[in-house]
Amino acid sequence: MADSQSRRILLLSAYDAGSHRRWREQLAEHLKEHSWTVLSLPPRNFAWRNRGNALSWALGSREVLTDNYDCLLATSMTDLSALKGMAPGLASLPSIVYYHENQFAYPERFERKGGQNYMITNLYTALAADIAVFNSRYNRDSFLDGVEKLLDMVPDFIPAGVVDELKSRSVVVPVPLEARCYADHDSPSSDVPLTIVWNHRWEYDKAPERFFDALYDVSRRNGNFRLHVLGERFRECPEVFEEAKDKLSKHIDTWGFVEDAVEYRRILTTSDVVISTSLHEFQGVALLEAVAAGCVPLVPDRLAYMEYLPDSFRFPSYPEDPAAESAELSRRLLEMIQDPESVRTLEVPDLKHLSWTNLADTYRAIIDQVISC
Secondary structure, eight states: OOOOOOOEEEEEESSOOHHHHHHHHHHHHHOTTSEEEEEEOOSOOHHHHHHHHHHHHHHHSHHHHTSOOSEEEEETTSOHHHHHHHSGGGTTSOEEEEESOOTTSSOGGGOOTTHHHHHHHHHHHHHHSSEEEESSHHHHHHHHHHHHHHHHHSOSOOOTTHHHHHHHTEEEOOOOBOGGGOOOOOOOOTTSOEEEEEOSOSSGGGOHHHHHHHHHHHHHTTOOEEEEEOSOOOSSOOTHHHHHHHHTGGGEEEESOOOOHHHHHHHHHTOSEEEOOOSSOSSOHHHHHHHHTTOEEEEESOTTHHHHSOGGGEEOOOTTOHHHHHHHHHHHHHHHHHOHHHHHTSOOOOOGGGBHHHHHHHHHHHHHHHHHO
16 A cells, blocks of 8 residues: 555545445545545436535535545536535635546437536536546546537637646546456356356446347347346336347346345356447446456447457447447357357456556545645
């Protein structure tokens, strides 16, 4: 551990979804020398949470906000500019914002109503912070590109150099993986067919239709495989999941979210291939978990996947042509199914550089840097 003075840090998680909560809990766990005060809001009512978090905290948690801190660390859903206005004691506090995602790169067909308001909040929050940290280059670059396009649409009174200013105070540091994610892989025996994992949220931006269409095609061609469809399901769930559960029933070993962490790790360490067809992914921690457990990744050639997965693990990307992309995925899977043993001998990408062991000091350095400025 690098030498680091103990600091009092206020951490704000405005939309404390599972991955956000996991990140901030692990951050406090690995940087124990600091004293952490956490305010979080539940991940529901997205529109209100995005616009209302500053009000909720400024008037509902004023005593916490007015305590003495050395640094403020907020997730990107936080309306930091409004919060600093309503809680003036925070205005001069050294501030870091962490971008798990940005509202500029959300796929247009899934764009939320009022999307431009969310973009403005994202922008103002970055400008109200001393350092903006992004979990991938794709996240940072799509944010900066989105800001530039948004400002080009504004009629007047836009100062020069806004994007350059943001770029100068932006850094990339991924969400690290816990030590438990790195496990010895236990490949299925030679008589077991290719075993496939899909472990993403059951939502439209993960493009599950493309994945299932590929599997339908493989199944029609008498391709033999086993299937684990994992991941978290929400109230609004794409209808394709019910259809796929019926059409692929003879292949399914697991269907639905696995609550038990040990069982979840067991599935990952005994499966062959993890697949993504996502249209919206800024880092892809679920996929990274599977790769760290020894699964061979198979992903489209886009998003953050290009940063940490070599070409051989990516198939051609057709964001606007689902049928073409499903056909490419089907072709790759049919090749794998014909010779599962060759898949099992592939060397998966080494993700040790994404561990907390390797990244904790980077987080320490950023905190020290913003406080010393």
